[in-house]
Amino acid sequence: MFQQWEDVVEMYDLYAEHCGFSTRLGTIKRKKGAITHHYIVCSNHGKPHSQNRNFDTLNETSLKIRQSTFRVCDCKACICVKFDQTSRGWVLYHFEENHYHPMVPVHSRDLTKRRRSLDFFTKEFIHRASLSKVGPSVAHRLQVNLRRGGNHNVKGTADNFRNFASRVRMFIGDRDTHLVIENMKDQVDHLPNYTFKYSMENGEIRHMFWADEISKINYQVFGNVLAFDATYQTNKYNLIFVPFTGIDNNKRCVTFGAGLLFCETIEAYTWLLKAFLEAHNKQPTPVLTDQDPALRQAVAAVFDRSLHRLCMWHIMKKLTSKIAGEVAHNSEFRAAIHKLVWNIYIKPETFERRWGKLLEKYGLEDHEWLRDM
Template sequence: MLVDMLLVDIFFHYVVGSIIPICNDDLRPYEGQKFSSLEEGIYFYEKYAQEACFDCRRFGNRFSGGVFVFQYVVCNRQGFHTVDLLGVDISISEEGNASDGDEEHNHDMVDIDHKRFMKGNRSMNDVHHKFVEDCTKANIGPTSTFNLLKEFFGSYDVVGFTLNDVRNCSRDINEKLKEVDVQRRSIILICNDELRPYEGKKFSSLEEGIYFYEKYAQGACFDCRRFGNRSSGGVFVFQYVVCNRQGFHTVDPLGVDISISEEGNASDDDEVTSKKKRRRGTKRCGCGARIDFKFYSNCGVKYYLVYQFIKEHNHDMVDRDHKRFMKGNRSMNDVHHKFVEDCTKANIGPTSTFNLLKEFFGSYDVVGFTLNDVRNCSRDIKEKLKEVDVQMILNQMQETKRICEGFFYKYQLSPDDNKLVSLFWYDAESRKHYHMFGDVVTFDTTYSTNMYNMVFGPFTGKDNHWCPIAFGAGFVSGENCDALSWLFTVFVECMSVAPRIIITDQDWAMGLAIEKVLPGTRHRLCMWHIMSKLFEKIPKSIFDREKFSKESKACVWSELLDPDDILWTGIVEKYGVEDHKWFEDMFAIRHL
């Protein structure tokens, strides 16, 4: 007989050498614990798995009379996985009887700093999917999308999923978009007669009148601007607003931009300028459309009256499909500026930022500004960030250290201008790798940045599978002995032990720094850097340079070369390069 209350049967078998997860006792299940539903029991075990730092999955069930009599939930690493001879994946259960569940695990739990990578801690809701879809439509890649989410949430741990989840979601969205034909419709605005001004119309304030005319201009598809005024006693008696294409624009022989008004009587406080600026196209054609506001005061009531209104233009209006490019229809508020700033920090360019805004709002017409406005805003933000970019890096390092205690960083500032000259960092995983595989370390400084001219130098090595691993990395302001000595000193202090062998290129300053800081470490030169220069060092007088290069590489990479070996001597004599300085130097330092 089946009852409504489901009993979770958990059998504990303690095995020697097994690992029991550590978690809060309130979250740990026990034999005989009851749940009102199956989903409640599975949810409880999933929360226990998240706390204990392992993933779990459903593993079969037994069904009778339309009810699940047994439901098995196992560790995600249960069973084995192999591939048969035909290349078909086969999952093999470790135990035939899945009902004999154990609390012990035969593997290490997920590191506490990597809990966010667990499948049970990763989920994307509809809002996340919509955001990724908007980014995908805006041609923003998954990496930049994930970095932008990090900027929004403040930390990678708070995002709730990983970069691979974003990539998978973006892949599915791209597949879906291939089958969808996106149709865009233009929004057509028709100027209403109620928005059209007329002579004698009253306004309670000057700003109200100007706002009314600007709305009329937007509806009629032309831009307007203020064009001088007359004041008396601290009050604007006359205010002139004209079409943006009023007057003419010319350049004098000295290259000075000059704006010329078509009518002299309207230029009391005209915008005539004589400031030297860059040359650019002009749309001014002497249009006479305008409106004049005049101040009146009657029995203590103050108001502005439309004194003159000229509605005729001598040019075509802006096409309704291009209304969004009009100056009167473009404006960026604080929210827009903050969004562009977040995109700039996430290394998303202005074009992709504008496309993303279009996806958010649904149409370019609704965004409220143009791509050039975003570019100008991004330019200003980058200029502002130049003064605080180092502090942003240090803040990010500090935030990473707060999240992961095993993370370490150290930096050095110049005493003169307090600028960053050196920076080194590593995480707990890198330090563990170094103590396991750090006998041989490669230090390569062939990477550099274009903006700051700082040299990037990673400390790398290889594990027992010959896979590259990172031990740490640093930035230095120059490839000199003092800067590299500081970097090597900090590296040894952090790792507590110097490497046995370090492999570098032929930089002389690096050799001096290693001799100074790492006297007990064997210094060896990287053969890849040397052999990559071989072909360009071969004299052009040699006819068959390809053959010489091939024979030289065969000799260098052989195990027969020693001080009294005649193989190399025979090659250089054969091709007549025995007196070539570069080949002599390389042969002299062949033991490094």
């Protein structure tokens, strides 16, 4: 007697695992829509099919017969249960023990259907490993070597791990946009003072901005100077990652927020800066960026009370590519210009005077890029 149908399945699966065979559900009988009889049979149950079936009627458009090493042999082993209306449970009334095929040896029973099925914790391990850029094959080896001590102690083979990872990717499919947005909205609902803005087009995320409570506190205290750089790109979706950063009293970097952009246009930068301003409600005094012309116009349009300055690191990085000839490889010139531009203790008029003398010394008075800088 069994109170639930799941107990019947669990019992026969355990019996099959100990004996060395696999099971599957067989025929179901119904009466007025309600199930009255269940059959659980050996996985080798069924009439064997001829390998030459329907070859005379096959044509070029027909589906090919799937090749498999598994063959049924009309095995009669099974159990039969029926539903008892009086006890409201399942009664096992027939048991066929004999099989028409050899059992799986003990040393190979880790390859049976039940032992190859992945449990919840193994599936979670595969998924978490994929988030850390660890593939299913490596995840299987980690389970074998670090946790279980051998293949026979691990539920599932490397193929089962790969198949599950593939099913997860197929399930996500084009729903990754929805998953990201739902995750961010969950942060807004459960975290204090969390801001999330996004823009979509044709089901794709075009722009995103987010800032948590710590980022907002950092900006209120250290947000006099704002720097952001749009030179980072993700490797899968080709989105531009834009972190907003500043410096605290200990000269360490602090984060004020972050964004993702689909493209580097004036409209995209304007949207991102408006989202930043809406989250923090305060314009910075100076804004430091690279020399992107679209970014220059967006900053002037949104941060109308801020001073826009170019990042010295980006400028000096371009020095060797902008100055051609022997001067670019002159170590004395590079040392002199670095000593001048990184000197924070001289006044502007002193800098202008020394800058003019430096360009005159190396014959660069008419260099367009240096004059512009």
